[in-house]
Amino acid sequence: MNIQVLYKPSYSVAKVNLSSGESIKAEAGALMSMSSHIQMQTSKAQAGGIFKSLKAAFLGGESFWMNTFSASQSGEVLLAPTLPGDIEKLELNGTIFIQSSSFLAAKPEIDIDTKFQGLKGFFSGESLFFLKLSGSGPVLISSYGGIEVLDVEGEFIVDTGHIVAFEEGLQYEITKFGGWKSFFLGGEGLVARFKGRGRLWLQSRNVPTLGAWFRSELPPRKE
Structure with a gap:
């Protein structure tokens, strides 16, 4: 399998070249195009049974279904995320946590589960769960805006709105930013305080902030 990320750093697309017998699984709706001899199979998002799939779908924010693209002979698949931004290819060898909207694709053998973010994640407007990916092989993550690697x-x-992914060596706590005045009036909500040692991927734009801006621009509702 060979993966190229095209059009970086914005409006990125992943070009996945598959040899005969190779496959890649992707978030539902990510397909842009594919060779005519690539087969697509739609299945539950989790390999661990229907309960695990329901957990990812309704608690993790991910689609209940994923698409697996398999090559009967060499061909290519183009995958694109929903939001305008970048794509990063990771070579996973262990465990990583990914914000639910930032997962794009992975090698089929990689296990996907969920991680509870805590009650404060609910009030932040973010997903209650991160996706937990474990195994070895390529993983594609996407962002809204550019990706900063720390x-x-x-x-x-x-x-919290800028988190894309983080390695297992990092622990986090969701807290408010500053005092209550800053929390309600300063435009900053809840933050994640990461502790430990590991790599952290951030996105330069914030989806909840974008949604708030759109709502502020809508005309007043007529009674």
Whole structure:
């Protein structure tokens, strides 16, 4: 399998070249195009049974279904995320946590589960769960905006809307930013306080903030 990320750093597309017998699984709706001899099979998002699939779909924010693209002979698949931004290819060898909307594709053998974010994640407007990916092989993550990669050692504070992914060596706590005045009036909500050692991927734009801006621009509702 050979993966190229085209059109970086914005409006990126992943070009996946598959040899005969190779496959890749992707988030539902990610297909842009594919060779005529690539077969697509739609299945439950999790290999661990229907309960695990329901957990990812309704609690993790991910689609209940995923598409697996398999090559009967060499061909290509183009995959594109929903939001305008970048794509990063990771070579997973262990465990990583990914914001639910940032998962794009992975090798089929990689296991996908969910991680509870805590009650404060609900009030932040973010997903209650991160996706937990474990195994070895290529993983594609996507962002809204550009991707910043940080190597954290110690403690680091991140707005929850800018988290894309983080390695298993990092632990986090969801807290409010500053005092209550800053929380309600300063435009900053809840943040994740990361501690430990590991790599952290951030996105330069914030989806909840975009949604709030759109709502503010809508005309007043007529009674």
